[in-house]
Amino acid sequence: MIRFSVAEENYLKTIYHLQHTSGIVATNDLATALHTAPASITDMLKKLSKKGMVSYKAYYGCTLTATGTEQALGIVRRHRLWEHFLSQKLGFSWEEVHEVAEELEHVSNEKLINKLDAFLGFPRTDPHGDPIPDAKGKIFQPRQVSxxxxxxxxxxxxxxxxxxxxxxxxxxxxxxxxxxxxxxxxxxxxxxxxxx
Amino acid sequence: MIRFSVAEENYLKTIYHLQHTSGIVATNDLATALHTAPASITDMLKKLSKKGMVSYKAYYGCTLTATGTEQALGIVRRHRLWEHFLSQKLGFSWEEVHEVAEELEHVSNEKLINKLDAFLGFPRTDPHGDPIPDAKGKIFQPRQVSxxxxxxxxxxxxxxxxxxxxxxxxxxxxxxxxxxxxxxxxxxxxxxxxxx
DNA sequence: ATAATAATTTAGACAAATCTAAAAATAATT
DNA sequence: AATTATTTTTAGATTTGTCTAAATTATTAT
Structure with a gap:
């Protein structure tokens, strides 16, 4: 199992989310999303690229590799499972869960997450209705209409x-x-x- | 609320535990307990001393201040509440809970911990029988006989x-x-x- | 198409937490 | 008490993730 720092995980997660809306992710967009100077983004992208998590071409932006996506899905899974737990078991409100889950998501013990998943009854979505990837990273996406x-x-x-x-x-x-x-x-x- | 790094929290917690058995805590004992070079311990003790968490005299060792003890009790509380959760709700075994709780204890959102406490029914002890400090840092210590x-x-x-x-x-x-x-x-x- | 503007990268610096090797202080032993 | 051994601290270096300022590349507008 690959281990990441909290910083690396935040990058992977944010790239994953930005990718959904913009395809290729620009350095500046990442900088805005992470409240980090663009120069720092460049540094980290080089690092994640060397680790095989993103494909990065200078001045062009980045995308997650297959492995990178897999890792990002793991982080999203943890985040949303904790959100579900906070909301359903501890009685947190919708607006509060995100902030707390931001911290809990970085505790990356696979057994913990799978047991939590089972404890919660294998929920399909978090309190905001966002889908929770399963243990294999599969997302059940219901047909949605605005x-x-x-x-x-x-x-x-x-x-x-x-x-x-x-x-x-x-x-x-x-x-x-x-x-x-x-x-x-x-x-x-x-x-x-x-x-x- | 005072914020600590994971490293600082591990020092506070370890000093707290070592203090119980040895009174004043020696640099070397901390080094052994934390798997860290003695030189690094000295650096951190200076830092924690400047923050008012430990009283530290060169070559003599250190003890927690009142504030330091308060903080350490908070960390111990988090650790043991999570251990209880892992054991009682997720079905982890005795031997497994400690390692996972080592990570969870650093998520220091007070509301989270108090809600978790309530969810668990305000347990008095963790799965090993060690007492869980309450929200005010009070420890209920039952009369014990070997x-x-x-x-x-x-x-x-x-x-x-x-x-x-x-x-x-x-x-x-x-x-x-x-x-x-x-x-x-x-x-x-x-x-x-x-x-x- | 060229100049102006915006985005990105490079270069150099910094703080946190660690390390090793050497120096200094304390403790133990003969 | 003097020497040896142990413990602790100092000094200097390293890694990670960040920063600012300057240089470079790409984009936009005239």
Whole structure:
């Protein structure tokens, strides 16, 4: 098993997330996401590249290699399992779990994580509805449709909350809507009117 | 709240434990316990001294200050709560919990630990029978008597297993004796005969 | 297409925590 | 008490991950 420093893990995880939205990850984007100077990013990318975790070409950006992706999925798995634990077992609120899980995710004992997974009943998603990779790194991704594009009358199950602003969370709470709720679009009014 | 590095926390915790047996802690003993060169110990003691965590006099050794003890108790609390969790909730064995707790103890979110404490039902001891400090750092220390000195016919409750050699653990397991068991000394034979 | 702007890398420095080897202080032994 | 042995500290070096400032490469705009 490959061992990483906390710093390395944060890079792998962040590259993984940025890759989802932007394909190739730019040095500057990483710098912003990690609150780290661009020069430091370059240094670390060289290091991770030498370790075979990212493929990195100067001035072009980086992507995770197969091994790198595998490792990143492990970190995401740990993070989301802990989030689930914090929320379901310890009674933390949605907004609080992320910060605490940021620390717990770096405890990388495989047996611990697999036993935690079993203890939680092999959950498919974290409290935000994000999928939890299984022990092999497989992600179960439900067919998802944005609420804005969901057609009228159609019934759907909430699997994820994209917008996590306090206002939206409060509104959902008021209407008692959470992950797993069955919902139906009655009438599609202009979105702007909903948030007020 | 004072923040410590993992290294600093390991020093505080180890000084706390060594203090229990030896009063003043020698540089060399710390070096042995931490698998670290004596020169490095000296450096760190100066640092912790400047932070007001230990009182340190060159060539004499060190002791924890009041604040240092408070911090050490916090670390011990985290360690033992996690050990309890690992053993009671995740089904880890006695021998395994320590190593994993060594990592988890450094996640120092107070709310997390207090919620974990509540989730576990405010346990008084870890799986080895060592007392868990409460949120204020108070330790509940039960009156303890070594089995060898326990008088015949007297009933007692097992609160700790001092000797943790595989043979002893196996024997206890066979006889179904664990922390919390009520036991009675029927007849005090010479100890040597017991272990065979 | 060339100049201006933005992004990235290089170079050199720094703090934390460690190390080894040598010097200094303390303890033990004859 | 003097010498030997042990323990501890000092001095100087190393690694990791970071920084700033300057140089370089890529992009954008005129």
């Amino acid at each position: 609420l804005a594009t969901l057609s009228e009358k159609k019934i759907a199950v909430v699997t994820q909350i994209g917008n996590q602003s306090p206002q939206v969370l409060e509104m959902l709470d008021e209407k008692n809507i959470s992950i797993g709720s069955r919902i139906q679009v009655i009438k599609n009014i202009h979105l702007m009117n909903l948030w007020r | 089995l060898a000195t326990l008088s015949e016919k007297k009933i007692a409750v097992v609160t700790q297993i001092g000797n943790q050699s595989p043979q002893v653990l196996e024997m206890l397991d066979e006889k179904n004796i664990s922390i919390g068991s009520r036991i009675q000394v029927i007849k005090n034979i010479h100890l040597m005969n017991l272990w065979r």
